Amino acid sequence: MSLDDTISTHSEGHDHGHHEAPEVVDSRERFGVWLFIAGDMVTLGAIWFTYLYMRGTNTDGHWMSMLGYQGHSYAWYENALNSSAGLPAATTIHVGPMSAGLIWLVALVVAVSAGIIWWAEKLLRESKNAKAFSNIALLGTVVVLLAVILSIVQLRHIPSIFVANNDSQVMAYTGYSSAMMMIIGVSMVHFIILAFLGLGLAIRSARGAITGEKWFQARLVRIFWVWVAISTLVTTLLTVMVNKL
Amino acid sequence: MSTSTIEKTVHKGNASGGGLARRQNFLTGLVGGIIFAWLFWWIARLVGDQSSRSFSDLTATSVTLGWLFGFWLGIGALNGPFRWLIGRDQTREDQLYYAGENLGVSRYWKFTTDHKVVGVQYIVMTMVLLGAGGILAMAIRTNLITPGNHFVNQQVYNSFISMHGMLMILGMIVAVAGPWANFVVPIMVGARDMAFPRLNALSLWTLVAAAALLLTTLAVGGLPVGWVILAPITNQAGVGMDFFAMAIVVFTVSTTVAGVNTLATVVKMRTKGMTFTRLPIFVWGSIIAAALGLYAFPYFLLAEVLQLMDRNFQTSFYVASGGGTGWLQANLFWMMGHPEVYVILLPAVGAIFEIAAVMSRKPVFSYKTAVGGMVALAGLSILVWAHHMFTTGWAPTLGGPFMLTTELISIPTGIFFLVLIATMWRGNVWFRLPTLWVYGFIFDFVIGGVTGIYLSDIPIDNQFHGTMFVTAHFHYVFAGSVLFGAVAALAFWYPKVTGRFLNETMGRISFGLTFIGIQVTFISMFLSGLKGMPRRYSSYSMLFEHTNFITTIGGYTIMAGMLVLLAAVITSWKHGEASGPNPWHANSLEWMVPTPVPLENFDVLPVITEDPYNFAEKVDH
C-alpha cells in the first residue's frame, strides 16, 4: 500500500504517465475521426467519379443495355432450359434503373438511425441518463441493421444479364449495374461499421464505460454516423437523379 | 531512476494475470492467418464455387480475406476493438505492457504500441521490401545482360518486372516515413507517443500482412501485367492478380491509418511552445506527405476493389464488352500514382533539409519558403495525373493543361535546390556519413528532375513514352534521390536508435559503390531509351547490346553497395562506435532525450522557446 502511494505521488510530481485530461484525449480523437472522414470523402469522390465516368463513356452502349450483344435475361434463360423448346433467339436486353423507392428507403433508414444516435447523445449530455442512452443507442443499432438487410435485398436485385456466347455462358453486369453494386456494397460496409459502433455504445454505457460525465465517445460515434448518413443521402441523389443516359 | 526500478517490480508482479492475449506474437499471427485462410477457402468452395478448379478467383480472394482476418486475430490487433465493444478498456498497466515495458527483445515480435519499437519494425520492413525488390532487379538485369539471354522465361520475367516495381514502390513509401515519422517525429514535437499508439501497431502489422500477400503472388501464378497493372490485361491474369489486388487494398488501410496517426500526433500533441514555425523541418515533410497520402490512396483502394469485383462478381468496370473502360483504371491509378510519388519524396526531402541544416551548423535557409514549396508540390501533384496518359488517347484536349501543371512542378522542386544549397552555403559543413548521402541526393535529384521536365512535354513524351528513358528517369528519382535520402536519414538517426554510429568506413564504401552504380546503370539506360529501346522487354535488338551490358554491370554495383550497407547496419548495431545521446550536436528534442530513449520519452514534458536551428555554439570537428 505504502509503496503504491509513494509511486503515485512521485508520478504526479514528475508529470509521469498518461494522466491527460479527458478533454485533451477527446480533442485528439475527434481530430482523428475528422481525418478518417476526410479519407472517406476522397473515397466517395472517387466513387462518384467512377459512376459518372462509366455513364459518360457508355462504352458500346452498355451503360444499361447489352445492345447488339447475344444475350438473354437470366430468368428467360432458366425458363428456356426447363422447357423443351430450347433456347430462344438472342435479343438486345435492356436493364432499367433499380427501384428508386428502395434506394431512398435505405438512405432514409440510415438518416433516421443517425437522428436516433444524435438524440441519444443529446439526452446523455443533458439528463445524464446512461441507462436511457444505452437503450436508445441499441435502437439506433437495430435501425442501421435494417439498412444492412435492405442493402442485401438491393444487392440481390441488381439487374444482371446472362450472356450466352458461343464458347462461354456468364452472368454479366452492365456499367450501371456494376456501379450500383459497388455503391451498395461500399455503403453496406459503412453500415456494418456503424452497427459495431452503435452496439459498442449500448454495451459500454450499460457497463458504465460511458456515463453522463464520460460522454465524449458518444459524440465521436455520432460525428461519423452523421457523415455516413449525409454521404448516403448525396449518393442516393446522384444515383436516382442521374442514371439514364 | 530508483523509482523506475520499483515500478518495474510492481508491474512484473501484476503482469502474470494477463492470460492468452499477452502470449500473442508474430507466430500466433502467422498460425491464425494460415488457419483462417484455409477456413475461408473451404467456405468459398462450399457456398460459391464448386468448379473443378481448386483455386478460382473467388476462392483466391477468400483466402486473402481469411489470411488478413486470421493474422489480425492471431497477433492481437482485434483485441482493442473487442475490449472497446464490451466496455473493458485497457488499464494503465495493460497499456504499459502492450507498449513493451519489461518485454525485452520479444516486443519487436509483438503488437507493440511504443512508437520507437514500431519505428524499428518499419526499418526491418523497409529492408525486407527493398531487399526482395532488389533481388528481382538483379534477376531482371541478369536476364538483360545480353540480347537473347533467357535467364528466366518470359512469363516469369513479366511477373518479376511488376513485382520489382510494386515491392520497390511500397518499400519506398515506407522507407523514410515508416521508420522516422514513427521513431523521431513524436519526440521531435515533444510527445510521449503517437496520438493513437494501437493504430500505430495496426498500421505496421497490416503492412506485414500486405507484404505477405504481395510476395505470395509470386507463388500463385505471378503478376505478369506490368507494375502499373493496367486493365484490361489484368482481367486476363491468373489468381496472382487477386492476391495482388487484395495486397493493395490491405496496404492502403495500413497507410491511411499511419497517415491519420502522424497528422494527429503533430497537430494535437505538440508540447508547450512548439509552434508550427518551430517544428523541425522533417516534421513538415512527414505531415505534408501524410496528408497527401490520405488524399491519394483511396483512389488506389477503389481501383483495386473494382478490379476484384470484375474478377469475382462479373462486373464490367474495366471490361469494354460490358460497358466499362480501361481508361477508368488508368485514371484511378494515376490519380493515386502521381501524388504517391510525392508521398514518397517529401519525407526524404524533409530529412535532407534537416540533415543539411544540422551538418552545416546553419538554420534551414528560408524555412517558410521551404515549407511553402513542399505544400505547393503536394497541391500541384493532384492536378497532373494525366501526364502518364498522354499517349493513350484519353482526353487529348486536356493535354495542354496537364502539360502546364506538370511543368509548374519544377518551381517548388527548384525551391528545394535553392533551400538546400543556400542552407549549406558557407556553412561549417561537417563531412560525415549523412552529409555524403545528402550530396548524392542533390546530384541525382537534378538529373531525375530535369529529365522529368523533358517527359512532361507532350511532343517529347510521344517519342519517349514506353521507352527505357522513362524507366531511367524515375529510377533517378527513386533509387537516386529517395533511396539516398533514406540512407542519409538512416545514417543520421541510427545513433539515436542504437546508441552507436553506423560504421563510417563501410558507409563510405557503400556510398561510393551505390553512387557510381546509379550513374552507370541509369545513364546507360537513358542511352538505351534514346535509341528507342522499349520498357518491359525480356529480350531486345542487337542495337541496344552495349548499353544494356553496362546497365547490368551498374546494377550489380548498386547491389554490392546495398549489401555493404546492410552489413554496416547489422554489425554496427552491436559493435559500432558509441555515439552518446547527441552525436551531431543538434538542438531538436530527439537529441535532448537519453539514448536508448526511455519508454514514453520524457520524464517532464519540455517547453520550447526557440527554433531548433540556433547553432550559436562552436563545435570542433
Ligand SMILES: [Cu+2]
Ligand atoms: Cu506523374
